Amino acid sequence: MQALEGRVAIITGGTGALGRAVTENFLVAGAQVAVPWVVDAEVPMLRDRLKARFPDSQLMLRRADVGVEDQVKKFAADVAAKFGRIDALVNLVGGFWGGKPIAETSLAEWQQMIDLNLKTAFLACRAVVPIMQQNKYGRIVSVTSRSGLSGAGDFAAYAVAKGAIATFTSSLAEEVLADGIQVNAIAPSTIDTEANRTAMPKAKHENWVKPEDIARTIAFLCSEDCRVTSGAVVPVYGRA
Secondary structure, three states, X not given: OOOOOOOEEEEEOOOOHHHHHHHHHHXXXXXXXXXXXXXXXXXXXXXXXXXXXXXXXXXXEEEOOOOOHHHHHHHHHHHHHHHOOOOEEEEOXXXXXXXXXXXXXXXXXXXXXXXXXXXXXXXXXXHHHHHHHHHOOEEEEEEOOHHHHHOOOOOHHHHHHHHHHHHHHHHHHHHHHHHOEEEXXXXXXXXXXXXXXXXXXXXOHHHOEOHHHHHHHHHHHOOOOOOOOOOOEEEEOOOO
């Protein structure tokens, strides 16, 4: 685990299946963590995982929809006011949908994937980057996917939205590198979560990548040890 002692991190989607592992990892590594949330049921799941091991001063949980411009902007400003800065942003908010060819995909279904996966990352980065630029330091990690890098029949809306994250990452990385901000993305294959096991009960779950392993990769990309990598998409495929 990479040391993040004293760093301030925003983890969007930090109460979700992957997010809970990432949030715990950052807290254990010494970071002060701010998590915006919208799903009521996920908050006690995160608290149960953390088991009161961390002081309230280290974890900020607040209802905020990072898909809503005013809410994400206010959340970022509140985090900076509370902790004095923002050192890392991890964009985990996203959604999966598929099962239809492009010719049968509605505009609403297409737009939902863009909004959940790309718009949220864009709004969070736009709110946080100016704060990082003031401090001349930052680490940003977003999530694309294996199918986003190669395409996937009957899952085009999801694959295109995730693929756009890779282009967004390289574009932003070029813009802010001179400000001491490094921007990268990870590309998971199927993640070993309870929901995925339920949806695919006959799959080889032992080959899927674990949330805890992804969390370690994200922590490295947000740490001082990651000094010369920016604009990269890091595959985290497990053995799938």
